[in-house]
Amino acid sequence: MAGPRQEQPRAREPERPRYQEPERSRRYSEEAEEEQPRRNKGLFIAIGVGAVAVVIALVVLVVLVTKGSGTTMLEVPNFVGEVFKEIDPEKYPNLRLVDSDYTYSNEYEAGKVISQDPVARTQVAEGSTVKLVISNGPQTGQMGDLVNRTEEKAREYLDGLKDLHLSVTLEEEFSSDIAAGRVTRTDPEADEILTVGQTVTLWISKGPQTATLDDLAGQPQTNAEAYLRNLPGMNLEIRVEKEASEDVEEGKIIRTEPGKGATLTAGQTVTLYVSTGSDVVMTTVPEVLGMDIRTAASMLTGKNLKYDYDLVESDKPKDEVIEQDQAKGTEVPEGTVVKLKVSKGPAETTAPPTTPPTTEPEPQVVSKTVTLALPSDITVEYQLQIYKGNSPCTEALIVEPGTSEVPVSLEGKGTEYFDVYVNGKLASSFKVDFSAATGERITLRFTVDG
Incomplete structure (x- = not known):
């Protein structure tokens, strides 16, 4: 069995000889490259010189033409x-x-x-x-009334004045009249003339400013007023009322309205009640023991004191003062009531009756009209009122100048004593016998400050 076929290696082709530039040609090329920049530089110089020559020629030409035409040049x-x-x-x-x-x-x-x-x-x-x-002068426009507009609406108005290129700045302030976020005032104000590039300032409300009122009781009036005036941004209205006080020194604060701790709003009114000191006037009680009640009454009223009395059984003469509750020399406020006891007089002695004695009936309270004769030289209107002890017996009567007499209806039993007050002060006293059937006319003497 035959094995795998093996390929025979190919024969290698001989290398071709490379072309080599002749040495002379190479040197020529390098010299040409070096020569080229020198040629360009020369060309640029030639062009520049030519341009300058052209400009000079034009200038000379203009001058020659101008001179030739006779034109005069001016500055x-x-x-x-x-x-x-x-x-x-x-x-x-x-x-x-x-x-x-x-x-x-x-x-x-x-x-x-x-x-x-x-x-x-x-x-x-x-x-x-x-x-x-x-x-034409500066371009102008007119400032609109922006008060109470929102910031957004105010800016829209100013942005609408495009040709003026206005600059807008914002400031904030408290206001009791303008709601927060709205314009309270502007600079410039409404209807003023605006110019190009002008700055417009808008003041924007922060709403009403508030403050808490401190306790000013006992403070001197000047200190309290300074405190209220110096509350930042409040601009409070200060009202001063004077009144007497037993406890607070003159010139110091008794109380305020509203009271301490109250929340104040800007522009609110604060009332300061300032002490005038005590208005109590002291007087000395005189001794009236042993005097007739009318004399005693006159002496007490002369000291600006009031009095009241009870009739008692005594062996002292009738109408004599036998007791007073305020001792002589006592210092008391004016208007104090001094209580007296006045003798009815000694009891009458009679022979033993041969017949059974009869009981005298207790005097009954009766009503009686008394005519009071008044001083005729008083030229001003005054108020008159009748008292029995500390109780008024009549309504206050307004007496016109020149009135000579007034009738008064009084009630009592036996003999009663009455006081006359004029304009709130004790002026006189009188007595009335209610056992007498007929009316009485009593003359009074007093004066009225005009």
Whole structure:
């Protein structure tokens, strides 16, 4: 059996000889590459020199043409900032000045030159036109009333003034009148003129400012007022009331309205009640023992004291004061009631009755009309009221100037004593015998402060 066939190796082809550039040709090529930049540089220099020569030739040509034509060259003056209407054309007879355009300007007032073409110091031919741009002044608008608008609506209004390019700044402040988030005021104010680029300030409400009221009781009035005035942003209204106090020194705070701890709002009124000190006036009790009740009453009322009395059985003369509850020399407030006991007089002695004694009936309370004769020299209106002890017996009567008498209806039994008060002060006293059947006319003497 024959084995696998084996391929015979191919015969290797002989290598071809490579081309080699001749040595001379290679040197020539390298020299050419080095020569090329030198040639380019020379070309650029030649072009530059040619361009300069052309420019010089043109300048020379213009000069020659100008000289040949007889044209005079002028330097353009500077007109920027000048008032156009005040520029005298006769000063510039060789130039033609025209107002080519008008525009707004924040830098130049209306009527002044903003710019010119050609610009100043330019050389121009005689008779050339100089175009001038004239200012209309700053572009303006009118500020609207933005108070009580929301911040968003206020900004919308200002953004609508696009040509003015306004700048808007915001400030915050408390307000009792404007709700939070709304405009309280503006700068500039409504209807004022706005200019281009102007800044507009909006004050935005933070709502009402509040503060808690401290306890001011016992503080001097000046300190309390300073505290209220210095509460930041509150602008409180301060009201002062004076009143007497037994416990608080004069000039110091008794209480406040509203009271301590209250929440205050800006602009609120706070009332300070300031002490005038004690209004109690002291007086000395006189001794009235042994005096007739009318004399005792006059002495007590002269000390601005009141009195009350009871009739008691006594061997002392009738109507004599036999007891007083406030000792002589005692210091008491004016208006204090001094209680007295007045003698009814000694009991009458009678012979033993031959017949069985009869019991005298107890006097009955009766009503009686008494005419009071009044002083005729009083020229002002006054109030008159009758008391028995501490109890009023009549309504307060208003007495017109010149009234000579008034009738009063009184009740009592036996003999009763009454006090006359004029304008709230004890002025006189009198007694009435209720056992008498007829009415009485009693003359009173007193004065009234005018």
